[in-house]
Every structure is written in structure tokens, then in C-alpha cells.
Amino acid sequence: MFLTRYFSEIAEAVGSLLKGMRMTGYYFTHHKEIITQQYPDNRATLVLPERFRGEVVMTHTDNNEHRCTGCTACELACPNGTIKVVTKFEVNAEGKKKKAVDKFVYHLELCTMCNLCIEACPTDAIRMAQTFEHSVYDRSQLTRILNKPDSKLQEGVE
Amino acid sequence: MQHMWNFAQLTDLIHGWLYETFPPAWALAFEMIIVGIAVIGLFAGLGLVLVLMERKVSAFMQIRLGPNRVGPKGLMQSLADTLKLLVKEGMTPDGVDRFLFNLAPFIAMIAAMLLMAPIAFAKDFQIWDLNIGVLYVTAISSLNVIAILMAGWSSNNKYSLLGAMRSGAQIVSYELSAGLSILTVVVLTGSLQISDIVTAQSNGWWIFKGHIPVLIAFVIYMIAVTAETNRAPFDMAEAESELTGGFHTEYSGMKFALFFLAEYINVFIVCAIGATLFLGGWMPLHIGEWTAFNGIMDWIPSSVWFFGKTFFLIFLMMWFRWTFPRLRIDQLLNLEWRYLLPIGMVNILLVTVIAILKWHF
Amino acid sequence: MKGETIVFYLLAALTLVSAAMAVGTRRIFRSAVYLLSSLIGIAGLYFWMRFEFAAAVQIVVYAGGIAVLIIFSVFLTQRAGDDMPTPPMLRTIAAAGAALLGMGLVMLQLVAHPFPTPAVAEVDRSVSAIGRRMLATGDDGFALPFEVVSLLLLAAMIGCIVIAMRAKPNQP
Known part of the structure; x- marks a missing residue:
């Protein structure tokens, strides 16, 4: 019937409005959740959230060793040419290039x-760091070389 | 039981002194000046307090902190904003109707100022207790829409014009519901005078005495005045996300500040009228013949009661604003013409029956 | 001169000047605004006469209703923002003549009417007295005109609905 639908609509509307007001009212009275x-x-x-991404860094061990083999998978994966x-070619102990x-x-x-x-890297050489205070006065300072000078490839990483 | 702070003595003292010292015409002129300065001061104070309150309330409802840098706990924030608006350049863009463009904010402000006259701020503390108080308020508040239409038209901007049109349609249609819900209390009291309405509630506020019909009227009143003051969820006249700023898109500096201030003053006024009609104005919480209880309640000054109730209603309107999403124009008109108006009409019939049969307490 | 008289002349000047400007201006929206201020001036005169009810009704009906209606129709008019063209000289003269004729008629009536001095005994201005007379059926009651006017308004409302109602497409 028309009237019952009319009034049930009103009751439903008022109910849903009150629900919303209860939510905001709860937030208003609970300042700890700010x-x-x-x-x-x-x-x-x-404290930054776990999944916050600030910049790409390369992990180095204490012996100045990294895990990057130079496979360029990351360079190919990057959508806007960041990497x-x-x-270079190195001669290893067995005389192989x-x-x-x-x-x-x-x-x-x-x-x-x-x-x-990071997802493309087969050897987990790079990761996302949480540092975010990157402002500098000169744009060229933002171009970085991630492998530290004289660092070597970690043993056993192919 | 005597009231601790009685403003009536103060006003009588000033009145008497003025009329003894000066001829009547001059005394009247001085009183007008005093009242004018007091009203402007109240406006400035209310503007500062309400803007800060709005920002704080909205922040807490959205789990934020709100302004907390300027002054202790951010209390000076709205003062700093006012200073900023004052020193900003009052732009008048090319292609506007200069005269009307500059006139519109003042019309909005004058309408808000006129509305202050019949409001009873405390016991025996009222600028003008005219015998048609409530009707006067509804009449003057309809001048507000003129200011908005004027601003929208003279800006020569399609967003402004659209905002003004929406606002006009909205205010004109919601005035009906607001009027009907005001009438319920007028029917119960049998008078349009604000002081009579307050006195009639000395043994209990109308919202308690008038059973469910008055409660319904109160709810309709709150919805209708939220729409009339163009506040969210009925803020289609401004609708930042659709119309950039609605009717005040082209305004800046002090002219914008006047519109902004007038909006908040209107919020205060409709809440003050709502508090007077439904919650007893400055009347303390009295329950029937419980003289002991009533006596204790009388110890709280009447101005505290008035401002407490008014600010409670203002908080309610802010709660609406920061909870509900904006309505579309067809939803807005549906709400008014299909729900609020028929219910209000039936409601006023019920209240008339109650008033005739004296079923109210 | 007494303060009251000064206020009266101020209100009268507001009413007359804005009425003259309403017909004199070239811009149609400004004309509506001047008309509004003229109507508010009349409301001010009612307040000056301490006839608050009539003043409030004047503001509600004319300022809040009619003026807004006029402004809305101005908004919906084509090219309402442009200045109106200057009317031909003949029409100006004819309009002025008609206005002067109307004013002459009213003035004749006013001069001929014997206004009692001092003014008639104080009328009961309270709203309840006005309401009672509006619905009274006796000699000084206004029940019949009141009902006739409401009938007229009802007819107007029904007319609006008939015009606005859209015929259903599947019906002949």
C-alpha cells in the first residue's frame, strides 16, 4: 500500500541518517583515534606505515657487497626511465669475462x-626505503648512483 | 528565587540615566548607537567563535586535529583569518554590475542584523519585543535570498548565476516547511510575541509539553533551516565541487568575509529562534510544579541557558554538515514537496486539535 | 522638526525615489531591485505607523514572494543582461500622460476625502484582533472577502497544475 511504503521509506531514511550520525559522533567523542x-x-x-615507499635503495652488506648482477631487469620494468x-665486463678468478x-x-x-x-629484480638487490625528506635546491642532486664505490657482488649471487 | 545576573537592571540603569541627562530624541539616538555597537560586537564575536567551532568540530568528526598552531590550541586562528581577509584587496571584476555587486554583501549583512532585534538573549534582555516577533523573523529572513540573487546576477558569471538560482528555489520552497513548524508553537502559545512564547514554557519546554507532534515539528524545523541557511547537506548554492563557489565565486576580501559572516550569523539566528520556540529560550529547565527542582535550575543565569541551547542546536547543524553527503536538486525538491510539507501540514492539524482540547501539559 | 517626522520623510523619499528609478533605469534586473527597495520603503512606513503585522506581511508577500518571482522571471528572460533600447518619444509621452492621469485621479480622491482630525480612535493592532475580524461574519467582519480571495487563489493553483501537467504520451 502507498502509505505503508511512504512511512517505511521515511523510517528507513531516518535510520540510515542516524547511523551516519552515530559514526561521526563516535569519532567526535574519541579523540585518541586521530x-x-x-x-x-x-x-x-x-612511525610510518609498513608499506610506505620513499625511494629505491640498494642493500649493501657490512663488507660493502651488494646483490646486483647488472641484469637490467629493473631498467626494463621501469615505466618512465628512472633507472x-x-x-661493465669483469674478469673473474677463472679468467672468464x-x-x-x-x-x-x-x-x-x-x-x-x-x-x-623491486618486483622485477631476480636477486632482491634493491628495495624501497622509507626516507622521504628529499627536498634539495638543485635537481641534479636527485640523480643518484645506488651502488657504493668499490662495492662488489656478493658471493654466490648469480 | 532571584536571578544572580539580571541584565534588566543594567539596561534599566543605562536607559534611566540617558533619559535624565539628555532630551528624549537624543537619548533614543544614543540608545540606538549603543545597541548598534553591541550588535556589531556580537557579530564579530559570533563570527570568530562559530568559524573556529566549525573547523574544530569538522576536524574531530573526520579524525583530524583542526587548527592548532595560531595561539594556544589554535584559538587565534579565526582572528588571524579575519585579519587576512581585512587587508586583502576587495576586487571588483570587469563586466560586473558594479553597484549591485558591491551592494549585495551589505544587504546580506543588514538582513542578518535586522534579525537580531526580536531575539531574547536573557531574561528581560531583548532589543525589541514586538508583538509579531516570529512573523518578523520569517519576513526578514526572506530578504536574504534577495542578497544571494543579487550577488549571483551581478557577478556576470554562470556559476554564480546557477548557484543563486538554486539557492533561490531552495530557500523559497523550504520557507514553507519552516513556517509551518514555527506555526505549531504559535498555535500552542496563541501569540507571536517572543516574550509570550518564552513565558508559556515556564512549566516545561514545548518539545516536552507538546507530545510527538511538536517533536516532529522540531525535526522539520531543523531540516528546513539547514536548507534555508544553505548549509550542507543542502549547500547546492555553493557546492564547491560543482560551482566553484556558487553565488560568491567572484567575491574576495572583505566582501566575501561579509557573506561568510552573514551565513554564520544566520545559522546562529535560526538556532536561537529554534531554541526559543522549542527549547524555551532563556527559560531554565522547569518541570511542572516541582518548585525545589525549578529553584535549583533558576540559579543558572538565563543567558547561560539561552546560549547553551543555541550552541547545542548549532552543534547539531554542524553534525549534519559533516555527516551527510550533498543532495541533488531533484532529491532536495522531493524531500520538501513529498515529505516535509505534507507531514508538516498534517502535523499542524494535529497540534491544533491538541491545542483546542488542551491535551498538552 | 520632530524625529518622527524626519523618519517619515526619509522613508517616503526612499519609496518615491526608488519607484522613480525602477521605471527610469535601462537595466531590467536593476529595475526589479529598485522596485524591491520601494516595497521595503512601504513596509518601513507601516512600521513607522506601528502597524507591525501589515509591515511583516508586506515584506513576506512583496519582498519575499513577488520580488523574488520577478527576479526569477528576469533570470529566465533572454538577453536580460543587455541594456534595454530607448523607447520612442511618443511612447514616453503617452506613458507619462497615463501616469499623470492616474496620479491626478488618486489626488482628487485624496483631496475630496474628509480625513478626520485627530485620527480615528486607536485601532486594536494585535494579531489576534486582526484574525478575529478576518473570520468574523458580522458587520465589520471580513469573512466573505477572505473566502472569495482564497477561492481565487485556489483557482490560480488549479490553473497552474493544469498548465504544468504533462499529458501521458499513450493517451489520445
Whole structure:
């Protein structure tokens, strides 16, 4: 019947509105759940979410060894040309020529933190770091070489 | 039981002194000036407080912190904003109707100021207790729409014009529901005078005395005035995401500030009227003949009661604003013409029956 | 001069000047706004006479209703933002003549009417008294005109609905 539908519609509407108001009312009275980070003030105690991505870094062991073989899989995976891997040929102990990474050039100013390079890396040489204070006065400072000088390929990584 | 703070003595004192010292015409002129300055001061104070309150309430409802940098706990934020708006350039864009463009914010402000006259802020503390108080408020508040239409037209901007048209349609249709819900209390009291309406609630507020019909009227009143003051969820006149700023798109600096201030003053006024009609105005919480209880309640000053109730209703409107999404224009008109208006009409019939048969307490 | 008289002349000047500007201006929207301020001036005169009910009704009906209606129709007019063309000289003269004729008729009536001095005994201005007289059927009651006017409004409303109603497409 028309009238019953009319009034049940009103009751439903009022119910749903009250539900929404209960939610905002709950937030209003529970100040502990506030998610605002007062950033420069709480810099020392800042806790970033686990999946936050700040920049691409290359992991180095204490012996200045990295896991990058120079396979350029990351360079191919990158959608906007952020990574440029410059390779060289090294002669190993057995006298064989082997491809190795010379310079791992990373353009932070182009990076969109899409994580595709990390997923493409077969040897887990690079990862996402959580540092995010990247502002500099000169754009050229954002072009970085990720492998440290004189670093070597870690033993056993092919 | 005597009231601790009685403003009536203060006003009588000033009134008496003025009329003893000066001829009547001059005394009246001085009183007008005093009242004018007091109203402007109240406007400035209310503007600062309400803007800060809105920002804080919205922040907490969205799990944010809100302004907390300027002054202790961010209390000076709206003062700083006012200063910024004051020193900004008052632009008048090319191609606008200069006269009407500059006039519109003042019309909005004047309408808001006129509305202050019949409001009873405390016991015996009222600018003008005219015998048609409630009707006066509904009449003057219809001038607001003129200011909005004027601003929208003279801006020579299609967004402004659209916003003004929407706002006009909205205000004209929701005025009916607001009027009907105001009438329920007028029917119960049998008077349009604000002081009579407040006195009639000395043994309990109408929202408690009038059974469910008055409660329904109160709900309709709150919905209708939220729409009349162009606040979310009925803020289609501004609708930032569709119309950039609606009727005040082209305004900047102090002219914009006047519109902004007038909006908040209107919120205060409709809440004050709602508090007066349904929640007893400055009348403390009295329950029937419980003299002991009523006596205790009388110890709280009447101005505290009035501002407490008004700010409770303002908080309610802010709660609406930060909870509900904006309505579409057809939904808005549906709500008014298919739900609020028929219910309001039936409701006023019910209230009339109650008033005639004296079923209310 | 007393303060009251000054206020009266101010209100009268507002009413007359804005009425003259309403017919004199070239822009149609401005004309509507001047008309509005003229109507508000009349409401001010009612307030000045301490006839608050009539003043409030004047504002509700004319400022809040009619003026908004006029403004809305201006909004919906084509090329409402342009200046209106100057009317031909003949039409200006004819309009002025008609206005003067109407004013003359009203003035004749006003001069001929014997206004009692001092004004008639104080009328009961309270809203309840107005309401009672509106629905009274006695000698000084207004029940019949009140009902006739409501009948007229009802007819207007039904007419609006008939015009606005769209015929269903499948019906002949």
C-alpha cells in the first residue's frame, strides 16, 4: 500500500541518517583515534606505515657487497626511465669475462614509487626505503648512483 | 528565587540615566548607537567563535586535529583569518554590475542584523519585543535570498548565476516547511510575541509539553533551516565541487568575509529562534510544579541557558554538515514537496486539535 | 522638526525615489531591485505607523514572494543582461500622460476625502484582533472577502497544475 511504503521509506531514511550520525559522533567523542601526524614536531617518533615507499635503495652488506648482477631487469620494468644500469665486463678468478654492474643510476626526480623494479629484480638487490625528506635546491642532486664505490657482488649471487 | 545576573537592571540603569541627562530624541539616538555597537560586537564575536567551532568540530568528526598552531590550541586562528581577509584587496571584476555587486554583501549583512532585534538573549534582555516577533523573523529572513540573487546576477558569471538560482528555489520552497513548524508553537502559545512564547514554557519546554507532534515539528524545523541557511547537506548554492563557489565565486576580501559572516550569523539566528520556540529560550529547565527542582535550575543565569541551547542546536547543524553527503536538486525538491510539507501540514492539524482540547501539559 | 517626522520623510523619499528609478533605469534586473527597495520603503512606513503585522506581511508577500518571482522571471528572460533600447518619444509621452492621469485621479480622491482630525480612535493592532475580524461574519467582519480571495487563489493553483501537467504520451 502507498502509505505503508511512504512511512517505511521515511523510517528507513531516518535510520540510515542516524547511523551516519552515530559514526561521526563516535569519532567526535574519541579523540585518541586521530590520525593527523604533526610532522615536523614528531620527527623523532614518527612511525610510518609498513608499506610506505620513499625511494629505491640498494642493500649493501657490512663488507660493502651488494646483490646486483647488472641484469637490467629493473631498467626494463621501469615505466618512465628512472633507472639506468651501466654495465661493465669483469674478469673473474677463472679468467672468464662476466657482466657486472658499473653504475646503477637512479633518477629520484622521475620515480613514481610504483615498486615494479623491486618486483622485477631476480636477486632482491634493491628495495624501497622509507626516507622521504628529499627536498634539495638543485635537481641534479636527485640523480643518484645506488651502488657504493668499490662495492662488489656478493658471493654466490648469480 | 532571584536571578544572580539580571541584565534588566543594567539596561534599566543605562536607559534611566540617558533619559535624565539628555532630551528624549537624543537619548533614543544614543540608545540606538549603543545597541548598534553591541550588535556589531556580537557579530564579530559570533563570527570568530562559530568559524573556529566549525573547523574544530569538522576536524574531530573526520579524525583530524583542526587548527592548532595560531595561539594556544589554535584559538587565534579565526582572528588571524579575519585579519587576512581585512587587508586583502576587495576586487571588483570587469563586466560586473558594479553597484549591485558591491551592494549585495551589505544587504546580506543588514538582513542578518535586522534579525537580531526580536531575539531574547536573557531574561528581560531583548532589543525589541514586538508583538509579531516570529512573523518578523520569517519576513526578514526572506530578504536574504534577495542578497544571494543579487550577488549571483551581478557577478556576470554562470556559476554564480546557477548557484543563486538554486539557492533561490531552495530557500523559497523550504520557507514553507519552516513556517509551518514555527506555526505549531504559535498555535500552542496563541501569540507571536517572543516574550509570550518564552513565558508559556515556564512549566516545561514545548518539545516536552507538546507530545510527538511538536517533536516532529522540531525535526522539520531543523531540516528546513539547514536548507534555508544553505548549509550542507543542502549547500547546492555553493557546492564547491560543482560551482566553484556558487553565488560568491567572484567575491574576495572583505566582501566575501561579509557573506561568510552573514551565513554564520544566520545559522546562529535560526538556532536561537529554534531554541526559543522549542527549547524555551532563556527559560531554565522547569518541570511542572516541582518548585525545589525549578529553584535549583533558576540559579543558572538565563543567558547561560539561552546560549547553551543555541550552541547545542548549532552543534547539531554542524553534525549534519559533516555527516551527510550533498543532495541533488531533484532529491532536495522531493524531500520538501513529498515529505516535509505534507507531514508538516498534517502535523499542524494535529497540534491544533491538541491545542483546542488542551491535551498538552 | 520632530524625529518622527524626519523618519517619515526619509522613508517616503526612499519609496518615491526608488519607484522613480525602477521605471527610469535601462537595466531590467536593476529595475526589479529598485522596485524591491520601494516595497521595503512601504513596509518601513507601516512600521513607522506601528502597524507591525501589515509591515511583516508586506515584506513576506512583496519582498519575499513577488520580488523574488520577478527576479526569477528576469533570470529566465533572454538577453536580460543587455541594456534595454530607448523607447520612442511618443511612447514616453503617452506613458507619462497615463501616469499623470492616474496620479491626478488618486489626488482628487485624496483631496475630496474628509480625513478626520485627530485620527480615528486607536485601532486594536494585535494579531489576534486582526484574525478575529478576518473570520468574523458580522458587520465589520471580513469573512466573505477572505473566502472569495482564497477561492481565487485556489483557482490560480488549479490553473497552474493544469498548465504544468504533462499529458501521458499513450493517451489520445
